[in-house]
Amino acid sequence: MNPTLTTLMAHRSIRQFTDQPLTATEVDTLVTAAQHAPTSTFSQQYSIISVTDPAKLAVLSDVTGHHWLEQAGHYFIMVVDQYRNQQLVPATATTTANLHSLDKLLAGIFDATIATEAIVTAGESMGLGSTIMGSILNDAQRVIDLLDLPPLTFPLLGLAIGHPDEQPEQKPRLPQPLMHFTNGYQRLTADDPTLVAYDRLITDYYHARGSHQREETFTHHIISEMNRDPQNRATILTTLQHQGFLVD
Ligand SMILES: Cc1cc2nc3c(=O)[nH]c(=O)nc-3n(C[C@H](O)[C@H](O)[C@H](O)COP(=O)(O)O)c2cc1C
Structure with a gap:
Protein backbone atom coordinates (compact mmCIF):
# COMPACT_ATOMS: atom_id res chain seq x y z
CA MET A 1 0.00 0.00 0.00
CA ASN A 2 0.96 3.63 -0.44
CA PRO A 3 -0.90 6.88 0.35
CA THR A 4 -2.46 7.09 -3.15
CA LEU A 5 -3.86 3.56 -2.95
CA THR A 6 -5.03 4.15 0.62
CA THR A 7 -6.94 7.24 -0.53
CA LEU A 8 -8.48 5.50 -3.56
CA MET A 9 -9.55 2.45 -1.56
CA ALA A 10 -11.03 4.48 1.31
CA HIS A 11 -13.52 6.25 -0.98
CA ARG A 12 -17.11 6.75 0.08
CA SER A 13 -19.49 9.48 -1.11
CA ILE A 14 -20.12 12.18 1.50
CA ARG A 15 -23.51 13.89 1.73
CA GLN A 16 -23.21 15.71 5.06
CA PHE A 17 -20.74 18.55 5.53
CA THR A 18 -19.59 20.86 8.30
CA ASP A 19 -20.34 24.53 7.66
CA GLN A 20 -16.67 25.23 6.85
CA PRO A 21 -16.38 26.49 3.26
CA LEU A 22 -13.42 25.56 1.10
CA THR A 23 -10.75 28.22 0.90
CA ALA A 24 -9.87 29.82 -2.43
CA THR A 25 -6.54 27.98 -2.26
CA GLU A 26 -8.27 24.63 -1.76
CA VAL A 27 -10.56 25.29 -4.73
CA ASP A 28 -7.57 26.31 -6.83
CA THR A 29 -5.72 23.12 -5.84
CA LEU A 30 -8.69 20.94 -6.80
CA VAL A 31 -9.05 22.63 -10.19
CA THR A 32 -5.30 22.32 -10.80
CA ALA A 33 -5.48 18.58 -9.97
CA ALA A 34 -8.36 18.23 -12.45
CA GLN A 35 -6.37 20.03 -15.12
CA HIS A 36 -3.55 17.52 -14.85
CA ALA A 37 -5.86 14.59 -15.62
CA PRO A 38 -5.46 12.92 -19.01
CA THR A 39 -7.46 14.60 -21.78
CA SER A 40 -8.56 13.06 -25.07
CA THR A 41 -6.41 14.26 -28.04
CA PHE A 42 -5.01 16.92 -25.70
CA SER A 43 -8.09 18.99 -26.49
CA GLN A 44 -9.08 19.90 -22.90
CA GLN A 45 -12.75 19.82 -23.94
CA TYR A 46 -14.40 20.55 -20.60
CA SER A 47 -14.86 23.52 -18.29
CA ILE A 48 -15.56 23.78 -14.58
CA ILE A 49 -18.05 26.23 -13.10
CA SER A 50 -17.90 26.98 -9.38
CA VAL A 51 -21.39 27.84 -8.20
CA THR A 52 -21.26 30.14 -5.17
CA ASP A 53 -24.46 32.20 -5.59
CA PRO A 54 -26.96 30.88 -2.98
CA ALA A 55 -29.88 31.54 -5.35
CA LYS A 56 -28.25 29.39 -8.03
CA LEU A 57 -27.41 26.68 -5.51
CA ALA A 58 -31.08 26.66 -4.50
CA VAL A 59 -32.06 25.99 -8.12
CA LEU A 60 -29.53 23.14 -8.35
CA SER A 61 -30.88 21.75 -5.09
CA ASP A 62 -34.35 21.81 -6.64
CA VAL A 63 -33.19 20.16 -9.89
CA THR A 64 -31.28 17.37 -8.14
CA GLY A 65 -33.57 16.93 -5.14
CA HIS A 66 -30.37 16.99 -3.04
CA HIS A 67 -31.07 19.89 -0.69
CA TRP A 68 -27.95 19.12 1.30
CA LEU A 69 -25.81 20.40 -1.57
CA GLU A 70 -26.49 23.91 -0.26
CA GLN A 71 -24.49 23.01 2.88
CA ALA A 72 -21.44 21.77 0.94
CA GLY A 73 -18.16 23.65 1.29
CA HIS A 74 -18.11 24.16 -2.47
CA TYR A 75 -20.07 23.17 -5.56
CA PHE A 76 -18.72 22.47 -9.03
CA ILE A 77 -20.54 21.87 -12.30
CA MET A 78 -18.45 19.88 -14.75
CA VAL A 79 -19.26 21.00 -18.28
CA VAL A 80 -18.57 19.22 -21.58
CA ASP A 81 -17.08 22.04 -23.64
CA GLN A 82 -16.41 22.08 -27.39
CA TYR A 83 -17.43 25.76 -27.57
CA ARG A 84 -14.03 27.06 -26.46
CA ASN A 85 -12.23 25.04 -29.11
CA GLN A 86 -14.70 26.21 -31.75
CA GLN A 87 -13.79 29.80 -30.86
CA LEU A 88 -10.13 29.04 -31.58
CA VAL A 89 -10.86 28.28 -35.22
CA PRO A 90 -10.96 31.39 -37.47
CA ALA A 91 -14.34 31.69 -39.20
CA THR A 92 -12.71 31.62 -42.62
CA ALA A 93 -10.59 28.58 -41.89
CA THR A 94 -11.38 24.91 -41.67
CA THR A 95 -14.91 23.68 -40.84
CA THR A 96 -15.83 22.98 -37.22
CA ALA A 97 -18.49 20.39 -38.14
CA ASN A 98 -16.44 17.74 -36.37
CA LEU A 99 -17.15 19.39 -33.01
CA HIS A 100 -20.86 18.51 -33.30
CA SER A 101 -20.16 14.78 -33.72
CA LEU A 102 -20.82 11.90 -31.35
CA ASP A 103 -17.06 11.34 -31.29
CA LYS A 104 -16.43 14.84 -29.94
CA LEU A 105 -19.36 14.65 -27.54
CA LEU A 106 -17.92 11.43 -26.13
CA ALA A 107 -14.48 13.04 -25.91
CA GLY A 108 -15.95 15.90 -23.88
CA ILE A 109 -17.75 13.40 -21.64
CA PHE A 110 -14.51 11.45 -21.11
CA ASP A 111 -12.60 14.63 -20.26
CA ALA A 112 -15.22 16.03 -17.88
CA THR A 113 -15.69 12.68 -16.14
CA ILE A 114 -12.00 11.97 -15.66
CA ALA A 115 -11.50 15.51 -14.34
CA THR A 116 -14.39 14.95 -11.91
CA GLU A 117 -12.77 11.85 -10.47
CA ALA A 118 -9.46 13.71 -10.19
CA ILE A 119 -11.21 16.32 -8.00
CA VAL A 120 -12.87 13.60 -5.92
CA THR A 121 -9.55 11.87 -5.25
CA ALA A 122 -7.56 15.07 -4.78
CA GLY A 123 -10.22 16.21 -2.31
CA GLU A 124 -10.10 12.96 -0.38
CA SER A 125 -6.30 13.23 -0.18
CA MET A 126 -6.88 16.67 1.43
CA GLY A 127 -9.34 15.28 4.00
CA LEU A 128 -12.39 16.48 2.04
CA GLY A 129 -15.40 14.41 1.01
CA SER A 130 -17.69 14.72 -1.99
CA THR A 131 -20.60 13.37 -3.99
CA ILE A 132 -20.82 13.39 -7.76
CA MET A 133 -24.30 14.37 -8.99
CA GLY A 134 -25.64 13.00 -12.24
CA SER A 135 -29.00 14.25 -11.00
CA ILE A 136 -28.36 17.68 -12.54
CA LEU A 137 -29.59 15.88 -15.69
CA ASN A 138 -33.09 15.77 -14.15
CA ASP A 139 -33.44 19.14 -15.88
CA ALA A 140 -30.35 19.80 -17.98
CA GLN A 141 -32.03 22.69 -19.84
CA ARG A 142 -32.69 24.50 -16.55
CA VAL A 143 -29.01 24.11 -15.63
CA ILE A 144 -27.97 25.37 -19.07
CA ASP A 145 -30.16 28.47 -18.62
CA LEU A 146 -29.04 28.96 -15.02
CA LEU A 147 -25.36 29.02 -15.96
CA ASP A 148 -25.76 30.72 -19.35
CA LEU A 149 -24.04 27.85 -21.16
CA PRO A 150 -23.25 28.54 -24.84
CA PRO A 151 -23.76 26.10 -27.76
CA LEU A 152 -21.47 23.06 -27.84
CA THR A 153 -21.43 22.83 -24.06
CA PHE A 154 -23.40 20.52 -21.78
CA PRO A 155 -23.63 20.32 -17.97
CA LEU A 156 -22.56 16.73 -17.30
CA LEU A 157 -22.09 16.36 -13.56
CA GLY A 158 -22.39 18.31 -10.35
CA LEU A 159 -19.91 17.81 -7.53
CA ALA A 160 -20.63 18.75 -3.93
CA ILE A 161 -17.43 18.83 -1.89
CA GLY A 162 -16.55 19.89 1.61
CA HIS A 163 -15.41 18.92 5.08
CA PRO A 164 -17.15 15.64 5.97
CA ASP A 165 -19.61 15.61 8.85
CA GLU A 166 -20.25 11.88 8.54
CA GLN A 167 -18.19 8.74 8.05
CA PRO A 168 -20.47 6.30 6.23
CA GLU A 169 -19.58 2.63 5.90
CA GLN A 170 -17.95 1.76 2.60
CA LYS A 171 -20.23 0.13 0.03
CA PRO A 172 -18.76 -3.27 -0.85
CA ARG A 173 -17.98 -3.62 -4.55
CA LEU A 174 -18.52 -6.66 -6.80
CA PRO A 175 -16.15 -9.59 -6.28
CA GLU A 225 -33.00 0.78 -11.39
CA MET A 226 -34.72 -0.86 -14.42
CA ASN A 227 -38.07 0.22 -13.05
CA ARG A 228 -37.05 3.80 -12.36
CA ASP A 229 -39.26 6.24 -14.26
CA PRO A 230 -37.12 7.52 -17.17
CA GLN A 231 -39.48 10.48 -17.68
CA ASN A 232 -37.26 13.19 -16.24
CA ARG A 233 -34.33 12.07 -18.43
CA ALA A 234 -36.40 11.69 -21.61
CA THR A 235 -35.39 15.09 -22.95
CA ILE A 236 -31.61 14.69 -22.70
CA LEU A 237 -31.14 13.86 -26.39
CA THR A 238 -33.25 16.87 -27.42
CA THR A 239 -31.31 19.10 -25.04
CA LEU A 240 -27.98 17.83 -26.42
CA GLN A 241 -29.20 18.56 -29.96
CA HIS A 242 -30.40 21.98 -28.88
CA GLN A 243 -26.85 22.61 -27.66
CA GLY A 244 -25.54 21.69 -31.15
CA PHE A 245 -24.40 18.12 -30.48
CA LEU A 246 -25.44 15.17 -32.65
CA VAL A 247 -26.78 17.37 -35.43
CA ASP A 248 -25.55 17.29 -39.05
C1 LIG B 1 -21.74 9.52 -12.66
C2 LIG B 1 -22.23 9.46 -11.22
C3 LIG B 1 -23.39 10.12 -10.88
C4 LIG B 1 -23.84 10.11 -9.56
N1 LIG B 1 -24.96 10.82 -9.24
C5 LIG B 1 -25.36 10.86 -7.95
C6 LIG B 1 -26.46 11.67 -7.57
O1 LIG B 1 -27.07 12.35 -8.40
N2 LIG B 1 -26.83 11.69 -6.27
C7 LIG B 1 -26.17 10.97 -5.32
O2 LIG B 1 -26.55 11.05 -4.14
N3 LIG B 1 -25.09 10.20 -5.64
C8 LIG B 1 -24.68 10.14 -6.92
N4 LIG B 1 -23.57 9.41 -7.26
C9 LIG B 1 -22.84 8.68 -6.21
C10 LIG B 1 -23.17 7.19 -6.25
O3 LIG B 1 -24.49 6.98 -5.77
C11 LIG B 1 -22.15 6.45 -5.36
O4 LIG B 1 -20.87 6.62 -5.91
C12 LIG B 1 -22.48 4.96 -5.28
O5 LIG B 1 -23.69 4.75 -4.60
C13 LIG B 1 -21.38 4.21 -4.53
O6 LIG B 1 -21.23 4.74 -3.23
P1 LIG B 1 -19.83 5.32 -2.74
O7 LIG B 1 -19.41 6.41 -3.67
O8 LIG B 1 -20.10 5.83 -1.34
O9 LIG B 1 -18.86 4.18 -2.73
C14 LIG B 1 -23.11 9.39 -8.57
C15 LIG B 1 -21.93 8.73 -8.94
C16 LIG B 1 -21.50 8.76 -10.24
C17 LIG B 1 -20.21 8.06 -10.61
Missing part, protein backbone atom coordinates in the same frame (compact mmCIF):
# COMPACT_ATOMS: atom_id res chain seq x y z
CA GLN A 176 -13.45 -9.27 -8.92
CA PRO A 177 -14.27 -12.57 -10.71
CA LEU A 178 -17.60 -10.93 -11.69
CA MET A 179 -16.02 -7.83 -13.24
CA HIS A 180 -12.37 -8.46 -14.11
CA PHE A 181 -11.84 -11.00 -16.91
CA THR A 182 -8.81 -12.17 -18.84
CA ASN A 183 -8.71 -12.29 -22.64
CA GLY A 184 -12.47 -12.22 -23.09
CA TYR A 185 -15.84 -11.62 -21.47
CA GLN A 186 -17.05 -14.04 -18.78
CA ARG A 187 -20.86 -14.32 -18.96
CA LEU A 188 -22.83 -14.33 -15.72
CA THR A 189 -25.99 -16.18 -14.71
CA ALA A 190 -28.25 -14.96 -11.92
CA ASP A 191 -27.62 -18.12 -9.84
CA ASP A 192 -23.83 -17.72 -9.88
CA PRO A 193 -22.73 -18.58 -6.29
CA THR A 194 -20.32 -15.62 -6.25
CA LEU A 195 -23.20 -13.29 -7.10
CA VAL A 196 -25.45 -14.92 -4.50
CA ALA A 197 -22.72 -14.39 -1.88
CA TYR A 198 -22.34 -10.74 -2.99
CA ASP A 199 -26.11 -10.21 -2.68
CA ARG A 200 -25.84 -11.49 0.89
CA LEU A 201 -22.92 -9.14 1.58
CA ILE A 202 -24.98 -6.17 0.31
CA THR A 203 -27.92 -7.23 2.49
CA ASP A 204 -25.59 -7.26 5.51
CA TYR A 205 -24.19 -3.85 4.51
CA TYR A 206 -27.66 -2.26 4.35
CA HIS A 207 -28.60 -3.87 7.70
CA ALA A 208 -25.45 -2.71 9.45
CA ARG A 209 -25.04 0.82 8.14
CA GLY A 210 -25.74 3.77 10.38
CA SER A 211 -28.45 5.48 8.32
CA HIS A 212 -31.10 4.62 5.70
CA GLN A 213 -31.09 0.95 6.71
CA ARG A 214 -33.16 -1.21 4.38
CA GLU A 215 -33.73 -4.69 3.00
CA GLU A 216 -31.68 -4.79 -0.20
CA THR A 217 -29.54 -7.01 -2.42
CA PHE A 218 -27.41 -5.90 -5.36
CA THR A 219 -29.67 -7.85 -7.74
CA HIS A 220 -32.77 -6.17 -6.33
CA HIS A 221 -31.08 -2.76 -6.52
CA ILE A 222 -30.34 -3.30 -10.23
CA ILE A 223 -33.92 -4.45 -10.88
CA SER A 224 -35.28 -1.32 -9.17
Whole structure:
Protein backbone atom coordinates (compact mmCIF):
# COMPACT_ATOMS: atom_id res chain seq x y z
CA MET A 1 0.00 0.00 0.00
CA ASN A 2 0.96 3.63 -0.44
CA PRO A 3 -0.90 6.88 0.35
CA THR A 4 -2.46 7.09 -3.15
CA LEU A 5 -3.86 3.56 -2.95
CA THR A 6 -5.03 4.15 0.62
CA THR A 7 -6.94 7.24 -0.53
CA LEU A 8 -8.48 5.50 -3.56
CA MET A 9 -9.55 2.45 -1.56
CA ALA A 10 -11.03 4.48 1.31
CA HIS A 11 -13.52 6.25 -0.98
CA ARG A 12 -17.11 6.75 0.08
CA SER A 13 -19.49 9.48 -1.11
CA ILE A 14 -20.12 12.18 1.50
CA ARG A 15 -23.51 13.89 1.73
CA GLN A 16 -23.21 15.71 5.06
CA PHE A 17 -20.74 18.55 5.53
CA THR A 18 -19.59 20.86 8.30
CA ASP A 19 -20.34 24.53 7.66
CA GLN A 20 -16.67 25.23 6.85
CA PRO A 21 -16.38 26.49 3.26
CA LEU A 22 -13.42 25.56 1.10
CA THR A 23 -10.75 28.22 0.90
CA ALA A 24 -9.87 29.82 -2.43
CA THR A 25 -6.54 27.98 -2.26
CA GLU A 26 -8.27 24.63 -1.76
CA VAL A 27 -10.56 25.29 -4.73
CA ASP A 28 -7.57 26.31 -6.83
CA THR A 29 -5.72 23.12 -5.84
CA LEU A 30 -8.69 20.94 -6.80
CA VAL A 31 -9.05 22.63 -10.19
CA THR A 32 -5.30 22.32 -10.80
CA ALA A 33 -5.48 18.58 -9.97
CA ALA A 34 -8.36 18.23 -12.45
CA GLN A 35 -6.37 20.03 -15.12
CA HIS A 36 -3.55 17.52 -14.85
CA ALA A 37 -5.86 14.59 -15.62
CA PRO A 38 -5.46 12.92 -19.01
CA THR A 39 -7.46 14.60 -21.78
CA SER A 40 -8.56 13.06 -25.07
CA THR A 41 -6.41 14.26 -28.04
CA PHE A 42 -5.01 16.92 -25.70
CA SER A 43 -8.09 18.99 -26.49
CA GLN A 44 -9.08 19.90 -22.90
CA GLN A 45 -12.75 19.82 -23.94
CA TYR A 46 -14.40 20.55 -20.60
CA SER A 47 -14.86 23.52 -18.29
CA ILE A 48 -15.56 23.78 -14.58
CA ILE A 49 -18.05 26.23 -13.10
CA SER A 50 -17.90 26.98 -9.38
CA VAL A 51 -21.39 27.84 -8.20
CA THR A 52 -21.26 30.14 -5.17
CA ASP A 53 -24.46 32.20 -5.59
CA PRO A 54 -26.96 30.88 -2.98
CA ALA A 55 -29.88 31.54 -5.35
CA LYS A 56 -28.25 29.39 -8.03
CA LEU A 57 -27.41 26.68 -5.51
CA ALA A 58 -31.08 26.66 -4.50
CA VAL A 59 -32.06 25.99 -8.12
CA LEU A 60 -29.53 23.14 -8.35
CA SER A 61 -30.88 21.75 -5.09
CA ASP A 62 -34.35 21.81 -6.64
CA VAL A 63 -33.19 20.16 -9.89
CA THR A 64 -31.28 17.37 -8.14
CA GLY A 65 -33.57 16.93 -5.14
CA HIS A 66 -30.37 16.99 -3.04
CA HIS A 67 -31.07 19.89 -0.69
CA TRP A 68 -27.95 19.12 1.30
CA LEU A 69 -25.81 20.40 -1.57
CA GLU A 70 -26.49 23.91 -0.26
CA GLN A 71 -24.49 23.01 2.88
CA ALA A 72 -21.44 21.77 0.94
CA GLY A 73 -18.16 23.65 1.29
CA HIS A 74 -18.11 24.16 -2.47
CA TYR A 75 -20.07 23.17 -5.56
CA PHE A 76 -18.72 22.47 -9.03
CA ILE A 77 -20.54 21.87 -12.30
CA MET A 78 -18.45 19.88 -14.75
CA VAL A 79 -19.26 21.00 -18.28
CA VAL A 80 -18.57 19.22 -21.58
CA ASP A 81 -17.08 22.04 -23.64
CA GLN A 82 -16.41 22.08 -27.39
CA TYR A 83 -17.43 25.76 -27.57
CA ARG A 84 -14.03 27.06 -26.46
CA ASN A 85 -12.23 25.04 -29.11
CA GLN A 86 -14.70 26.21 -31.75
CA GLN A 87 -13.79 29.80 -30.86
CA LEU A 88 -10.13 29.04 -31.58
CA VAL A 89 -10.86 28.28 -35.22
CA PRO A 90 -10.96 31.39 -37.47
CA ALA A 91 -14.34 31.69 -39.20
CA THR A 92 -12.71 31.62 -42.62
CA ALA A 93 -10.59 28.58 -41.89
CA THR A 94 -11.38 24.91 -41.67
CA THR A 95 -14.91 23.68 -40.84
CA THR A 96 -15.83 22.98 -37.22
CA ALA A 97 -18.49 20.39 -38.14
CA ASN A 98 -16.44 17.74 -36.37
CA LEU A 99 -17.15 19.39 -33.01
CA HIS A 100 -20.86 18.51 -33.30
CA SER A 101 -20.16 14.78 -33.72
CA LEU A 102 -20.82 11.90 -31.35
CA ASP A 103 -17.06 11.34 -31.29
CA LYS A 104 -16.43 14.84 -29.94
CA LEU A 105 -19.36 14.65 -27.54
CA LEU A 106 -17.92 11.43 -26.13
CA ALA A 107 -14.48 13.04 -25.91
CA GLY A 108 -15.95 15.90 -23.88
CA ILE A 109 -17.75 13.40 -21.64
CA PHE A 110 -14.51 11.45 -21.11
CA ASP A 111 -12.60 14.63 -20.26
CA ALA A 112 -15.22 16.03 -17.88
CA THR A 113 -15.69 12.68 -16.14
CA ILE A 114 -12.00 11.97 -15.66
CA ALA A 115 -11.50 15.51 -14.34
CA THR A 116 -14.39 14.95 -11.91
CA GLU A 117 -12.77 11.85 -10.47
CA ALA A 118 -9.46 13.71 -10.19
CA ILE A 119 -11.21 16.32 -8.00
CA VAL A 120 -12.87 13.60 -5.92
CA THR A 121 -9.55 11.87 -5.25
CA ALA A 122 -7.56 15.07 -4.78
CA GLY A 123 -10.22 16.21 -2.31
CA GLU A 124 -10.10 12.96 -0.38
CA SER A 125 -6.30 13.23 -0.18
CA MET A 126 -6.88 16.67 1.43
CA GLY A 127 -9.34 15.28 4.00
CA LEU A 128 -12.39 16.48 2.04
CA GLY A 129 -15.40 14.41 1.01
CA SER A 130 -17.69 14.72 -1.99
CA THR A 131 -20.60 13.37 -3.99
CA ILE A 132 -20.82 13.39 -7.76
CA MET A 133 -24.30 14.37 -8.99
CA GLY A 134 -25.64 13.00 -12.24
CA SER A 135 -29.00 14.25 -11.00
CA ILE A 136 -28.36 17.68 -12.54
CA LEU A 137 -29.59 15.88 -15.69
CA ASN A 138 -33.09 15.77 -14.15
CA ASP A 139 -33.44 19.14 -15.88
CA ALA A 140 -30.35 19.80 -17.98
CA GLN A 141 -32.03 22.69 -19.84
CA ARG A 142 -32.69 24.50 -16.55
CA VAL A 143 -29.01 24.11 -15.63
CA ILE A 144 -27.97 25.37 -19.07
CA ASP A 145 -30.16 28.47 -18.62
CA LEU A 146 -29.04 28.96 -15.02
CA LEU A 147 -25.36 29.02 -15.96
CA ASP A 148 -25.76 30.72 -19.35
CA LEU A 149 -24.04 27.85 -21.16
CA PRO A 150 -23.25 28.54 -24.84
CA PRO A 151 -23.76 26.10 -27.76
CA LEU A 152 -21.47 23.06 -27.84
CA THR A 153 -21.43 22.83 -24.06
CA PHE A 154 -23.40 20.52 -21.78
CA PRO A 155 -23.63 20.32 -17.97
CA LEU A 156 -22.56 16.73 -17.30
CA LEU A 157 -22.09 16.36 -13.56
CA GLY A 158 -22.39 18.31 -10.35
CA LEU A 159 -19.91 17.81 -7.53
CA ALA A 160 -20.63 18.75 -3.93
CA ILE A 161 -17.43 18.83 -1.89
CA GLY A 162 -16.55 19.89 1.61
CA HIS A 163 -15.41 18.92 5.08
CA PRO A 164 -17.15 15.64 5.97
CA ASP A 165 -19.61 15.61 8.85
CA GLU A 166 -20.25 11.88 8.54
CA GLN A 167 -18.19 8.74 8.05
CA PRO A 168 -20.47 6.30 6.23
CA GLU A 169 -19.58 2.63 5.90
CA GLN A 170 -17.95 1.76 2.60
CA LYS A 171 -20.23 0.13 0.03
CA PRO A 172 -18.76 -3.27 -0.85
CA ARG A 173 -17.98 -3.62 -4.55
CA LEU A 174 -18.52 -6.66 -6.80
CA PRO A 175 -16.15 -9.59 -6.28
CA GLN A 176 -13.45 -9.27 -8.92
CA PRO A 177 -14.27 -12.57 -10.71
CA LEU A 178 -17.60 -10.93 -11.69
CA MET A 179 -16.02 -7.83 -13.24
CA HIS A 180 -12.37 -8.46 -14.11
CA PHE A 181 -11.84 -11.00 -16.91
CA THR A 182 -8.81 -12.17 -18.84
CA ASN A 183 -8.71 -12.29 -22.64
CA GLY A 184 -12.47 -12.22 -23.09
CA TYR A 185 -15.84 -11.62 -21.47
CA GLN A 186 -17.05 -14.04 -18.78
CA ARG A 187 -20.86 -14.32 -18.96
CA LEU A 188 -22.83 -14.33 -15.72
CA THR A 189 -25.99 -16.18 -14.71
CA ALA A 190 -28.25 -14.96 -11.92
CA ASP A 191 -27.62 -18.12 -9.84
CA ASP A 192 -23.83 -17.72 -9.88
CA PRO A 193 -22.73 -18.58 -6.29
CA THR A 194 -20.32 -15.62 -6.25
CA LEU A 195 -23.20 -13.29 -7.10
CA VAL A 196 -25.45 -14.92 -4.50
CA ALA A 197 -22.72 -14.39 -1.88
CA TYR A 198 -22.34 -10.74 -2.99
CA ASP A 199 -26.11 -10.21 -2.68
CA ARG A 200 -25.84 -11.49 0.89
CA LEU A 201 -22.92 -9.14 1.58
CA ILE A 202 -24.98 -6.17 0.31
CA THR A 203 -27.92 -7.23 2.49
CA ASP A 204 -25.59 -7.26 5.51
CA TYR A 205 -24.19 -3.85 4.51
CA TYR A 206 -27.66 -2.26 4.35
CA HIS A 207 -28.60 -3.87 7.70
CA ALA A 208 -25.45 -2.71 9.45
CA ARG A 209 -25.04 0.82 8.14
CA GLY A 210 -25.74 3.77 10.38
CA SER A 211 -28.45 5.48 8.32
CA HIS A 212 -31.10 4.62 5.70
CA GLN A 213 -31.09 0.95 6.71
CA ARG A 214 -33.16 -1.21 4.38
CA GLU A 215 -33.73 -4.69 3.00
CA GLU A 216 -31.68 -4.79 -0.20
CA THR A 217 -29.54 -7.01 -2.42
CA PHE A 218 -27.41 -5.90 -5.36
CA THR A 219 -29.67 -7.85 -7.74
CA HIS A 220 -32.77 -6.17 -6.33
CA HIS A 221 -31.08 -2.76 -6.52
CA ILE A 222 -30.34 -3.30 -10.23
CA ILE A 223 -33.92 -4.45 -10.88
CA SER A 224 -35.28 -1.32 -9.17
CA GLU A 225 -33.00 0.78 -11.39
CA MET A 226 -34.72 -0.86 -14.42
CA ASN A 227 -38.07 0.22 -13.05
CA ARG A 228 -37.05 3.80 -12.36
CA ASP A 229 -39.26 6.24 -14.26
CA PRO A 230 -37.12 7.52 -17.17
CA GLN A 231 -39.48 10.48 -17.68
CA ASN A 232 -37.26 13.19 -16.24
CA ARG A 233 -34.33 12.07 -18.43
CA ALA A 234 -36.40 11.69 -21.61
CA THR A 235 -35.39 15.09 -22.95
CA ILE A 236 -31.61 14.69 -22.70
CA LEU A 237 -31.14 13.86 -26.39
CA THR A 238 -33.25 16.87 -27.42
CA THR A 239 -31.31 19.10 -25.04
CA LEU A 240 -27.98 17.83 -26.42
CA GLN A 241 -29.20 18.56 -29.96
CA HIS A 242 -30.40 21.98 -28.88
CA GLN A 243 -26.85 22.61 -27.66
CA GLY A 244 -25.54 21.69 -31.15
CA PHE A 245 -24.40 18.12 -30.48
CA LEU A 246 -25.44 15.17 -32.65
CA VAL A 247 -26.78 17.37 -35.43
CA ASP A 248 -25.55 17.29 -39.05
C1 LIG B 1 -21.74 9.52 -12.66
C2 LIG B 1 -22.23 9.46 -11.22
C3 LIG B 1 -23.39 10.12 -10.88
C4 LIG B 1 -23.84 10.11 -9.56
N1 LIG B 1 -24.96 10.82 -9.24
C5 LIG B 1 -25.36 10.86 -7.95
C6 LIG B 1 -26.46 11.67 -7.57
O1 LIG B 1 -27.07 12.35 -8.40
N2 LIG B 1 -26.83 11.69 -6.27
C7 LIG B 1 -26.17 10.97 -5.32
O2 LIG B 1 -26.55 11.05 -4.14
N3 LIG B 1 -25.09 10.20 -5.64
C8 LIG B 1 -24.68 10.14 -6.92
N4 LIG B 1 -23.57 9.41 -7.26
C9 LIG B 1 -22.84 8.68 -6.21
C10 LIG B 1 -23.17 7.19 -6.25
O3 LIG B 1 -24.49 6.98 -5.77
C11 LIG B 1 -22.15 6.45 -5.36
O4 LIG B 1 -20.87 6.62 -5.91
C12 LIG B 1 -22.48 4.96 -5.28
O5 LIG B 1 -23.69 4.75 -4.60
C13 LIG B 1 -21.38 4.21 -4.53
O6 LIG B 1 -21.23 4.74 -3.23
P1 LIG B 1 -19.83 5.32 -2.74
O7 LIG B 1 -19.41 6.41 -3.67
O8 LIG B 1 -20.10 5.83 -1.34
O9 LIG B 1 -18.86 4.18 -2.73
C14 LIG B 1 -23.11 9.39 -8.57
C15 LIG B 1 -21.93 8.73 -8.94
C16 LIG B 1 -21.50 8.76 -10.24
C17 LIG B 1 -20.21 8.06 -10.61
